[in-house]
Amino acid sequence: MATNGYMVQSWSTLPDHIVVRILLHLDLADRYKASLVCQSWQACFQQPCMWRYFHFRFLSTVNHNTDNIFDYNQFLAKHGHHVRSVKLTLDQSEEENRHYACRVIESLATTAGRQLTAICVTFTGENPLFYAGAEFVAALKMLFGPTPPTISPPLSQIVHVDLSGLTAAYDDSVFTILADNHPNLQSLNILNRMLICKVSPSAVLHLVDKCRKLTDLMAYHCSLSDDILACFAESDRTPVEHLGIVCRREEKYNKTLTSEVWQDLVTAVPNLRVSLGFDHTCPFNRIKELMQPEIPVRELRLETFTRIFEEVNIATAYYSPTLEKIVLQTRNSDELGAALLNLARDCKLLKSMYVYCVLKKEVVEEILVSSPLLKEHKDYILKWKADPEPWVVGVEEGD
Incomplete structure (x- = not known):
């Protein structure tokens, strides 16, 4: 239709693939409202590709987020x-958010023909x-559990689970159920920052053996054992690619994983990558013991808030062939500057x-001269003057 020499087109004339791209950038509540524009947009809203990857947000009502009052379950x-x-991302401080998020997990657990593979x-x-x-632990057990009798099997098995942001007190039972019903599991992150880790090495061994x-x-050091590393070294399984290990307060009572099993694992899986971290609760005297030379550490995090430099020298001595990233939360000293230069x-x-x-300016400059790869990637925080936080990666004073 032409008006005053100009062609006027309706929203319904937009190509479907453009409409789908637009809708994919919207939350479900806004996506639904947009689908009411016309029949063409409604048809795009119903396409299976719109539902394959979904981010449910239940955020604070003080932000006037309409997701909180939107009923996901009908869809x-x-x-x-x-x-x-x-x-699922939710503001845990409000009971309504927790309620709706659990309802989503429970709905997925009882969905006929479920194809869910990652959560x-x-x-x-x-x-x-x-x-x-x-309630989240109960909902996850339902999701990870056997197929409900009301649903015809088979359902797709879950292969990726990330619970690092779920500050809930889950225990062995969650992961025993996961292992028994989803043996094709490929990745699991249970570093959830709870004060006490209740996941035992026996439960993790059961999961590693089954999956x-x-x-x-990615797990806390207290949840690991020599038997788990030995299980990863077995020849009749897919080679493990990455282990993320964080050491905390529990290491006061825990045994160190032995050098022999680490060496056997590295021999069996030469491409293994390890991320090794120490937080401020880890007993300081245990850090050097846990930094074993046999571990192929690619990422090292020493977030102790104490004065450290010997540990940086140890990292240089042990991990120079493999180390790609280091994170330090510490206090400055001349010894630290020298250790960082060696690294x-x-x-x-x-x-x-x-x-x-805050380091000395000459130390920062020499680090960047000594490490061309670091300067090339511009992935660093190196400051010689105190800035208001947050510090920005790759941006220095005077640049």
Whole structure:
């Protein structure tokens, strides 16, 4: 239709693939409203590709987020069998958010023809006093459990689970159920920052033994054992690619994983990558013991807030062939500056360095000269003047 020499087109004339791209950038509540524009947009809203990867957000009502009052379950009942990957982000401080998020997990658990293969849960906001997330643990057990009798099997097995953002007190039972019903699991992250880790090495061993395709595991050191590393070294399984290990307060009572099993694992899986971290609660005297030379550390995090430099020298001596990233939260000293310079010179693969303290200007300049790869990637925090936080990666004073 032409008006005054100009061609006027309606929204319905937009190509379907353009409409789909637009809708994919919207939350479900806004996506639904947009689908009411015309029949063409409604048809795009119903396409299976719209539901394969979904991010559910339940955020604070003080932000006037309409997701909080939107009923997801009517759409999960109709389109839930198309969902492949789900991420849930919620402000845990409000009971309504927790309620709706659990309902989504429970709906997915009972969806006929379920194709879900990946789930990630992330809490934001303040943790309510004495809140342990029991309803999320129950919902996850339902999701990870056997096929309900009301649903005709088979359902797709879950292969990616990320619970690092779920500050809930999950225990062995969650992962025993996961292992027994989803043996094709490929990645699992359970570094959830709870004060006490209740996941035992026996439960992790059961999971590693059952899930022979597991290639990426991130867990606290207290949940690991020699038997787990030995299981990863077995020849009749998919080679493990990455282990993420964080050492905390529990290391006061724990045994160190032995050098022999580390060496056997590295021999069996020469391309293994390890991320090794120490937080401020880890007993200081245990750090050097746990930094074993046999571990192929690609990423090292020393977030102790104490004065350290010997540990940086140890990292240079042990991990120079493999180290690509280092994160330090410490206090400055002349010894630290010298240790960082040695690290920059000897670790030829180093391309990321975050140092959360103020160094001397000449130390920063020499680090960047000594590590061309670090300067090339511009993935660093190196400051010689105190800036207001947050510090920006790759940006220095005077640049």
